[in-house]
Amino acid sequence: MEHVSKTYYYISTFRTATHRKQLQAVGATDDNTVIERFHGKIPEREEYQRLKNHWLKPGDTLVIYDLEALGGKRSARQELQYYREHDIHVKIVNIPTTTIDHLDNPEISNMILDTVISTLDYVISHEIERTKKHQTQGVDRIRDKPAWNNYGRPQIQLPANYDEVMQRWTRGDITAAAAMGLTGLSRTTFYRLAHQYKNGGIGV
Structure with a gap:
């Protein structure tokens, strides 16, 4: 039918x-x-x-x-x-x-x-492009601020011995590999935090 x-x-x-x-x-x-x-x-x-x-x-x-x-x-x-x-x-x-x-x-x-x-x-x-543009503008606004170092990354809990180990490492008393072993940090995390530590970006 x-x-x-x-x-x-x-x-x-x-x-x-x-x-x-x-x-x-x-x-x-x-x-x-x-x-x-x-x-x-x-x-x-x-x-x-x-x-x-x-x-x-x-x-x-x-x-x-x-x-x-x-x-x-x-x-x-x-x-x-x-x-x-x-x-x-x-x-x-x-x-x-x-x-x-x-x-x-x-x-x-x-x-x-x-x-x-x-x-x-x-x-x-x-609308998608506008959202991306707003996100980019937001990132650009914090790029030159201290918060940029932690943008998009979870906050890392520093080991209790971090300051002591970093002082020994910066004096040349121990190698980077030894410092990583003492703090339990991965190579990538160690060097990222070390950069902030040397520039006063980490207060311990």
């Missing part, structure tokens, strides 16, 4: 009454609307998962008010890509170009959805 295309509307109780009215204005009724109800806990979006995985079929249409109905930007991008690959049309009320039917040329609808996906890709990429 040939599948008859259907249109479903998805909304959550987190959305405002205004959004619900706008969905009703474009055809939402009690019979074709899936409502996600939350009860003060982290939403698992069970109704949405049921709609996506069991009800929506190729050729159907999903209508939402905005991309937030699909989650955050990354989640929305993944969901839109899923619907694109499964030939499910998505109409987003606050993106009017997606709500226009192109029955004579369905590829136009696909092109519009591709544009939305590409825009999300750009926004996500921009």
Whole structure:
């Protein structure tokens, strides 16, 4: 039996009454609307998962008010890509170009959805770059400060005999290998701490 295309509307109780009215204005009724109800806990979006995985079929249409109905930007991008690959049309009320039917040329609808996906890709990429830039700026601000010596490294508990051993080593009484053995420090840690010790960066 040939599948008859259907249109479903998805909304959550987190959305405002205004959004619900706008969905009703474009055809939402009690019979074709899936409502996600939350009860003060982290939403698992069970109704949405049921709609996506069991009800929506190729050729159907999903209508939402905005991309937030699909989650955050990354989640929305993944969901839109899923619907694109499964030939499910998505109409987003606050993106009017997606709500226009192109029955004579369905590829136009696909092109519009591709544009939305590409825009999300750009926004996500921009946010990643901005985060990296802020992190780099933060590192640059402490690069010339004493805190830089310990940046990104866990604080090391100095051995109780560290000062005594370092004095003997700096006087030339013992070798570096002997100092490492007495303090129990690895070669890398020993020389890193030794550099700080000689420059007054470690108070013992």
